[in-house]
Amino acid sequence: MLRLSLLLACCFLLLTGCGHDAEPVGNSDIEYVSPVDYEITLAGNFGEPRPWHFHGGIDVKTGNVEGKQIFSIADGYVSRLTVNMYGFGNAIYVAHPDGHTSVYCHLQRFAPQYEALLQRTGHDTLSMILPSTQFPVKAGDLIAISGNTGHSTGPHLHLEIHDTETWVMRDPLIFLGHLIADTVAPQAHSFMAVPMQGEGVFNGSPDKQTFGFGQPDTKVQRSTFSVQREFTAWGRVGFALWADDYAQGVYHHYGIRHMQLLVDGREVFRSDVDSIPISCQPEVNQWGDYNHWRKNRIWYMKAYREPHMRLPILHADIHRGIVNFNEERPYHLTFVLRDYQNNQATYHFTVQGLRNKSVRLKPNGTLLDDYQLFDQCLWPYVTFRSF
Ligand SMILES: [Zn+2]
Numbered sequence: 001m002l003r004l005s006l007l008l009a010c011c012f013l014l015l016t017g018c019g020h021d022a023e024p025v026g027n028s029d030i031e032y033v034s035p036v037d038y039e040i041t042l043a044g045n046f047g048e049p050r051p052w053h054f055h056g057g058i059d060v061k062t063g064n065v066e067g068k069q070i071f072s073i074a075d076g077y078v079s080r081l082t083v084n085m086y087g088f089g090n091a092i093y094v095a096h097p098d099g100h101t102s103v104y105c106h107l108q109r110f111a112p113q114y115e116a117l118l119q120r121t122g123h124d125t126l127s128m129i130l131p132s133t134q135f136p137v138k139a140g141d142l143i144a145i146s147g148n149t150g151h152s153t154g155p156h157l158h159l160e161i162h163d164t165e166t167w168v169m170r171d172p173l174i175f176l177g178h179l180i181a182d183t184v185a186p187q188a189h190s191f192m193a194v195p196m197q198g199e200g201v202f203n204g205s206p207d208k209q210t211f212g213f214g215q216p217d218t219k220v221q222r223s224t225f226s227v228q229r230e231f232t233a234w235g236r237v238g239f240a241l242w243a244d245d246y247a248q249g250v251y252h253h254y255g256i257r258h259m260q261l262l263v264d265g266r267e268v269f270r271s272d273v274d275s276i277p278i279s280c281q282p283e284v285n286q287w288g289d290y291n292h293w294r295k296n297r298i299w300y301m302k303a304y305r306e307p308h309m310r311l312p313i314l315h316a317d318i319h320r321g322i323v324n325f326n327e328e329r330p331y332h333l334t335f336v337l338r339d340y341q342n343n344q345a346t347y348h349f350t351v352q353g354l355r356n357k358s359v360r361l362k363p364n365g366t367l368l369d370d371y372q373l374f375d376q377c378l379w380p381y382v383t384f385r386s387f
Contacts, residue, residue, distance in 0.1 A: 030098045032074050032175040033139045035159055036060060036146075040180050041250050043156055046171040047273035047313075048255035049288045049299040053281040054273070055255065057103070057160035058172045066108045066155045068146040071139075073102050073159075073176065078135040078143065081114055083126040088158070089150020092143050095132070095164055100175075105158040108147025169276045171257070173340040181248065184219040185343040186256050188243040188335060192289070192300045193233070196322060200235030201356045210242075210300075213347055219246055227349035233325040235359035237351075240289055240300035245339050258338040261303035261321065263331055269303040269321030271314050283311045303335070325353040326361050 034040055044059035062068045072094050079101060080093035088105035092114065095101045109115055113135065118126055137143060148155040161170045173180065190212040193202035202209060213225055239261060244253035261269040271287075286309055289300040304321030305314050325331060335347040 030074050030096060031139060033071070034176070034179050035071055035073050035104065035157060036062070036068055037071070040176070042180065042247065042254065043252050045245065045254035045257075046169070046173065047257070047276060049284050049301065051290065051293065052285060054169075054276050054284050056169045056276070057105075057158050058176075060157040060159055062146045062155050062157055064155055066145070066147045068157070069142055070104055070107065070144040070146050070157060072137040072141045072143050074098075074139045076137055077132045078114060078130055078137060079132070080130060081110060081118065081126070081128045083118065083120070083124055084150055085125070087150050089152060090144070090147065091150075094137060094143065099164050100170065101162050101164045103160040103162065104144055105160070106147055106149050106152040106156065107144045108149065110144050111142050114143070167278055169278065171274045171340070174274065177340045182339060182341045183221045183343060184246045184248050185221055185223050185345040186243055186245040186337040186339055187223070187345055188213055188241050188337060188347050190242050191335070191347075191349075192240040192242070192292075193231070194238040194240060194302070195233075196236040196238065199359065199362060200233065200237045200325070201359055202233045202237050203231055204356065206358070219248065221343050222345070224346045225348070227347070229349075231349065231351045232354040233323075233331075233351045234354055234356035235326070235361055236322050236324050238302060238304040238322045239333070240302040241335055242298055242300050243337055245337075256301070256337055257340050259301065259303065260336040262334040262336065263323055265332070265334075268317045268319070268323065269305075269315070271301070273313050276311070276313065280311045283309055287311060287314065324362075325351065328353045328355060
């Protein structure tokens with residue numbers, strides 16, 4: 001019994017993230033200010049799903065033009081300058097005393113004292129690391145001019161914040177959220193039911209199916225929506241959601257910071273996109289339904305965890321968030337969506353458990369009966385041993 005407990009304890013330790021770089025987000029104790037001298041609006045937020053990666057920062061709008069002044073968001077020192085035709089384009093890095101580094105990308109040019117360091121010869125790729133004593137900056141110091149360099153589809157400031165030591169990406173709203181007005185709740189467009197192969201059916205079918213939530217509420221701070229139609233299910237079924245976040249006065253839409261799935265009031269899955277280790281970037285294709293995205297350019301984000309996933313922002317129950325419909329009764333499902341500013345939308349629907357001959361129910365069983373979990377436990381161990 002002791003050995004079993006030890007094994008399980010090890011499993012849970014190993015399951016907690018992609019490598020050593022996934023510690024919780026700490027609150028900063030230094031003051032953060034705006035990188036621009038006008039009201040911040042966003043064209044993109046942190047963690048938006050994209051093929052093979054999450055969007056690593058926020059896109060601050062620059063009025064569709066280049067040439068806006070860009071300021072350091074906190075005290076610190078300029079730690080790096082990079083010049084590239086691709087990727088970040090011209091980018092400046094500022095290291096802050098609280099252990100974070102801010103990165104300002106797609107710049108037209110740097111402030112003159114940094115520009116003077118570079119011997120540009122045209123289409124260069126340059127990277128210059130600077131010592132902590134050379135260029136100290138204060139919050140609000142001019143460091144660059146905004147632009148459209150590198151991989152950018154229009155003028156804007158792409159701003160990232162990393163843990164300086166581990167390079168884990170943090171949601172910049174943790175530091176700058178107080179500067180951004182947003183009183184509009186996220187909205188879900190539709191959900192997907194995903195019966196596990198050979199182990200479940202939804203509405204009598206083993207195939208995955210999508211169901212719309214109807215015309216969404218106009219942009220409000222809090223909304224509650226109930227689906228009138230009743231669904232049926234038997235066996236193990238996962239759920240996924242297509243949803244976007246919004247803000248007032250902007251036509252852009254954003255990724256969902258916080259998603260939760262409750263079954264009969266009990267949480268089975270929660271995601272909180274506050275911090276992403278670089279090594280977990282490709283797991284966006286497993287959390288999201290990548291095949292569906294390829295065909296339809298729409299991301300359904302799963303409210304369950306695929307086996308082997310280590311993305312530390314997903315929190316599932318012992319069944320990985322997959323619901324086991326094994327009683328002939330109504331199951332009440334609720335999706336709760338929240339943004340950084342705590343604007344909230346809630347979606348309810350009812351699924352009737354209805355026996356189906358094609359599904360052989362798996363017993364709910366003990367922890368070790370769940371081969372998926374066991375598999376997850378062994379995998380990081382084997383990986384660790386082989387390096
Ligand atoms: Zn961006």
